[in-house]
Amino acid sequence: MIGIAKNIFRRRNIGMHDTSSAAKHCSIAISADVEVDLIKTLLERKFNRKFQMRVKVEGYLGEEMKYRLVVDDYHTIDPHHRYHSIHGYETSNILDVKMEFLRSYWDKSKKVLDSVGKTLDKWDADTIAEYKETMVASSREELFIYADLEGLM
Numbered sequence: 001m002i003g004i005a006k007n008i009f010r011r012r013n014i015g016m017h018d019t020s021s022a023a024k025h026c027s028i029a030i031s032a033d034v035e036v037d038l039i040k041t042l043l044e045r046k047f048n049r050k051f052q053m054r055v056k057v058e059g060y061l062g063e064e065m066k067y068r069l070v071v072d073d074y075h076t077i078d079p080h081h082r083y084h085s086i087h088g089y090e091t092s093n094i095l096d097v098k099m100e101f102l103r104s105y106w107d108k109s110k111k112v113l114d115s116v117g118k119t120l121d122k123w124d125a126d127t128i129a130e131y132k133e134t135m136v137a138s139s140r141e142e143l144f145i146y147a148d149l150e151g152l153m
Helices: 002-011 032-047 094-114 122-133 140-149
Strands: 052-058 066-072 085-087
Touching: 032 066, 032 094, 032 140, 066 094, 085 094, 094 122
Parallel strands: none
Antiparallel strands: 052 066, 066 085
């Protein structure tokens, strides 16, 4: 798998560190806008329906407002399928909503990977199952590989 990734990144002229083990990861510099768009597009392909991005605002005018990016498919009218919603962490700076979304998304992916082999109660098991359902990749590097294979990069 690492060999395939090296070939893909070499072909795309994206630099990689010396990978002597699978634990090391590549350094890819793309904007948060592009990464969020990749996740949204791969979600649309996974569930075969449109997802929307919106900013949820909490607070009162004149006080500190909290912003959070939400990617969901609630606008799709389909009574036979469950709706999916992914919330980013909240921030007081509107310009940071995509970075906080990515931080939240990858933190949840890490929780899914850390839960493998553990005994969980029903609440935690349901939460992990929900996170797992909306995962399009288990890491940023895997996301870029999928995006390249799908022709998105």
